[in-house]
Amino acid sequence: MLYEAIIFDLDNTLLNFELCERQAILGALEDCRISLDLNGISEKIFLQAFETYNFQNWRQRETFSPNELIKMSYRSTLAQLDIQTDQISNLSQSFWQIFNHLGVMEPDVNEVLTVLAGNYRLAVITNEFVSAQLPRMQAAGIEHFFEAVVISEAIGFAKPSPEIFHYALSRLNLTSAKVLYVGDSLKHDYAGATQVKMDFCYYNKKNQNLPQEAKPKFMISELLNLLELFN
Incomplete structure (x- = not known):
């Protein structure tokens, strides 16, 4: 890959x-x-x-x-x-x-980001408010991992709009073929990534059944599984 x-x-x-x-x-x-x-x-x-x-x-x-x-x-x-x-x-x-000052993380986030940051450029695309998302990332101590943090309020487009994905790609100066998107929402993350032809990894932590039409490139139930994909 x-x-x-x-x-x-x-x-x-x-x-x-x-x-x-x-x-x-x-x-x-x-x-x-x-x-x-x-x-x-x-x-x-x-x-x-x-x-x-x-x-x-x-x-x-x-x-x-x-x-x-x-x-x-x-x-x-x-x-x-x-x-x-x-x-x-x-x-x-x-x-x-x-x-706005709570940074409760999903399991193994620091380990996963630390390993991936050694080999890949990392970024975030998130909906909601700048006043909430940035301080929460800072509270979690993870903001330094990311080259770009794209927040819907700041640019006027929210997932699954393709515009927010195109904006993130422009920040990275990469084509969608060079990027993997990881998210937990088929409605917002998968739908948006699909529109811009970006590979999608579904973080399916509740092991929910996928609708027949949903076909993510990868599916994981734990973030640590991401490291297995790239070994």
């Missing part, structure tokens, strides 16, 4: 988005002194409700700011669970502050 560069997705490929989100959700409650125990609510119930609303609200990220989206998620969750508070704005601010 004559790849010169490997481009990674960020959330749920290098960083564990779910764990970062959950730590921020609960951390904000603690900061604002809202006790789930006193309200008779388990952490599991609160997290399930919040994550459902947050997933729905985040689809409106082109209309609302991150702070507004998080505020909407807390307001809906607290209303559903009948928890009374006047701390909605403080919860949102605390969540965003905590989340």
Whole structure:
């Protein structure tokens, strides 16, 4: 395989988005002194409700700011669970502050990046906000591995749009044939890479069945498997 560069997705490929989100959700409650125990609510119930609303609200990220989206998620969750508070704005601010400085990584990220960086140019393509993604990479201590970090908010195009992939290729001054893309989403990562004829490695950590039409070049269940591909 004559790849010169490997481009990674960020959330749920290098960083564990779910764990970062959950730590921020609960951390904000603690900061604002809202006790789930006193309200008779388990952490599991609160997290399930919040994550459902947050997933729905985040689809409106082109209309609302991150702070507004998080505020909407807390307001809906607290209303559903009948928890009374006047701390909605403080919860949102605390969540965003905590989340933006959490760098919880997927297993073996440092080892994999250290080995690959010795032989390949590395880059990242990620959707979402610059104010979140860059600090989280810094918190994880991995930003130095990457020659280019392309974030959708900064360039005005998001995966699976081919424009964001073309932009990353231009930053690297490489053709798609010389690059492998690694990501966890068939909808965003695979679809985008396919449009620009870039080989795709599916990080299928949950070992989900692939739809018949999905045919990634490679599929791995652990990031360490990447090293096996290149030995």
